[in-house]
Amino acid sequence: xxTIILLGGPGAGKGTIAEGIRTVSPFLHVxxxxxxxxAVKNGTVVGKKAEGFMKRGELVPDDVILxxxxxxxxxxxxxxAYMFDGFPRTMEQARLLDETLARHSSKVDIVxxxxxPRELLITRLTGRRxxxxxxxxxxxxxxxxxxxxxxxxxxxxxxxxxxxxxATILNRLDxxxxxxxxxxxxxxxxxxxxxVDSSRxxxxxxxxxxxxxxxxVGQ
Numbered sequence: 049x050x051t052i053i054l055l056g057g058p059g060a061g062k063g064t065i066a067e068g069i070r071t072v073s074p075f076l077h078v079x080x081x082x083x084x085x086x087a088v089k090n091g092t093v094v095g096k097k098a099e100g101f102m103k104r105g106e107l108v109p110d111d112v113i114l115x116x117x118x119x120x121x122x123x124x125x126x127x128x129a130y131m132f133d134g135f136p137r138t139m140e141q142a143r144l145l146d147e148t149l150a151r152h153s154s155k156v157d158i159v160x161x162x163x164x165p166r167e168l169l170i171t172r173l174t175g176r177r178x179x180x181x182x183x184x185x186x187x188x189x190x191x192x193x194x195x196x197x198x199x200x201x202x203x204x205x206x207x208x209x210x211x212x213x214x215a216t217i218l219n220r221l222d223x224x225x226x227x228x229x230x231x232x233x234x235x236x237x238x239x240x241x242x243x244v245d246s247s248r249x250x251x252x253x254x255x256x257x258x259x260x261x262x263x264x265v266g267q
Contacts, residue, residue, distance in 0.1 A: 049121070049154040050129040050264040052257075053136070055231070056162030057224040058217065059169035061246050061253065065162065066133040068254035074265045075131040078120065080113055087116045094119055114144040121152055129265045139230050157264055159235040160257055162246035166221060173217045177206040 052075065054062045070077045087095030088102065094115035101108045121130070136142040149155050175188040177197075181204025186193050193199060197206050210216065235241040242260055246253050 049124070049126055049149075049152060051132065051149060051154060051156050052130070052261050052264070053132045053156060053159040053235075054134065054162060055159055055228065055235075056134070056164075056246060057169055057228075058220045059172040060162040060164050061172075061250065062134045062162060064250055065246065065253050065257070066131060068250050069131060069257060072254070073129075073258060073262070075129045075261075076124070078117070078130050078132050078135075080117065080132075080135045083116050083120055084108065084113065087119065092116075092119060110138070110141050110144055113141070114148050117145065118148050118151070121148070136231065137227055139234060142231055142234055156235070156238075156240055158261055159241050160260075161232060161241055161243045162253070163243050164245070164247040168247050169221060170214065170217055173212055173220075174208075174214050176212050177208055179204040180207055181205070 054066055056062050066077050069075055084095075084098055088099045089095070094112060097112050098108045098116065101112070121128075124130070132145075136145050146156065171189065172187070175190070177186045177188060177193075178184070179186075179199035179202065182199060182202045184199050184201045184204075185191070186199075186206060193206060198204075199206055211220075232241065244253060244256055
């Protein structure tokens, strides 16, 4: 079993880069949020534990999240290759992930830190717009609608989500920096951290990552 992690701040492109890697390689995209919702829907043992916290509006504890990760790993083959997107986020999660993988005679092979200038991250995030009617996403610079403020798909009004305002974005970036500073050092000490420039087009970043990680899956 092989494991890589995509680590990066809000706007670094983790989701789109992960999707790009998934479509051209055997890496299985592991999203803890998606797995959490699936476990709750399927009524698994760990899913039932998580559901209780979610119904009370509380954060799901790290050990429960890792229980869901372990359920997913246990279902896979020994030859599977996993790609974690934005997880772990904290040192505690990193330690628990190491313990989980060790129980399956595995470890984190490579952590890709997606680097981009703070100014670019702010531009990417504050430029996002969503259609109120159908939910289609746009970006005022990268994916602009044909008519400003109007959805190409349904003609609905485009709006900026509250969490995409500049003040909120700056706070999210500050929180990310504080949370991951020790995490970055942790993976550096382990010798598995690789810095990747994510300010480029997605295809370039994906190709760069696969040049390093491809050998894990025979590419």
